[in-house]
Amino acid sequence: MPQNYRIYINDNTLFVSDLLPKRGENIQSIDVQGFDFKTFYKNLDKDAAEKYILIAEDPKQLFRRIRQSCELIKAAGGLVKSAKGNYLFIYRNKRWDLPKGKTEKGERMKEAAVREVEEECGVKIQRNDGKICRTYHVYPLNNKLVLKKTNWYAMTVKGEPKLVPQKEEGITKAVWLDDTSLGPVFKNTYPSIVQVLEEGGMI
Template sequence: MPKQIKKIQQVDVQQFDFQIFYKNLARVSGKDYILLDPDPKKLFKKIRKSCEMIKAAGGLVKNAKDNYLFIFRNKKWDLPKGKVEKDEKMKEAALREVEEECGVKIFTNDEKLCKTYHVYQLDNRLVLKKTNWYSMTVKGEPKLIPQKEEGITKAGWLSKLELSPVLKNTYPSIVQVLEAGGLLADNIVVKPVLAAIKKV
């Protein structure tokens, strides 16, 4: 059982049907659920088979001033990422997507930080998106050009001390990437962030 910040409701694994569970989520809000099983890999494979799998890749990008690239898309703070194209390697896709979505030139595309999963509905299908995240750098502090056709309305550089607005309005998977990248130290002091993000 993970450390609990708020109450987590345990779900019965024996009767668990992911499709039904997901449809019923719309009727409840603000609850967290957990499945505990002696063989979590087998359970995850069962859940994965009930969804269509899409592969994606993205980056946690640091500039020369030790600030990190964030985007604002669909009314949430996010990191640049996108779908992997046919015959494309995950690491190559991550680099391409970051450069396309933010108009920057990546200097180094380093090790994989982590992988995340999230579920969403596409038409009448449930999609499980697996995203590989990579650590990246750029030279200097380049100007960012958000890809508006992808719904990105802002892009900006933030320091580790300016993450409060992001953490209040982002996805759990993004928090996981920030943890893997070492951005969420216990001693973060939050500074105002209004000047750090320029609306485009």
């Protein structure tokens, strides 16, 4: 089974894999020899939306090396489905997103995911249906590079409750959308959210 990691930097994606993807995507290959993640990050056009790939015999080891060059922050979030079959989306920082947030000390990822969804959208989660995937996102914080590891879970609620966006978290809208109304989301969201929707079976 191929090993494949994706690291998101703004709208750019860095794949760490043992083989090239089968899809005919425009991906720039990077030489693994002498690769330094901090140098790569510094030279990257953060306003672009490019795809890069590092091909390695042992992607896990290479990814671990990248992870060790950053400060790790753990977060968790949810793809929530209502009893009517619609999905919960939020609008934050001028983009469509899914509810998520950092874990608290001693908190399990699964528990953090439910808490964050309930806090950010004012709903009660009936059931956590298991992990969908994990995403990695790199950004600068206090002169350091942070690697945010987010575990994403499928969740369900009873009925289709009214949503209350947590304004103090910068959330201006929280809405239920059916899977035929996601065009505006795909046009204005993050690559990591597209990955969650892909692995959650919505694409």
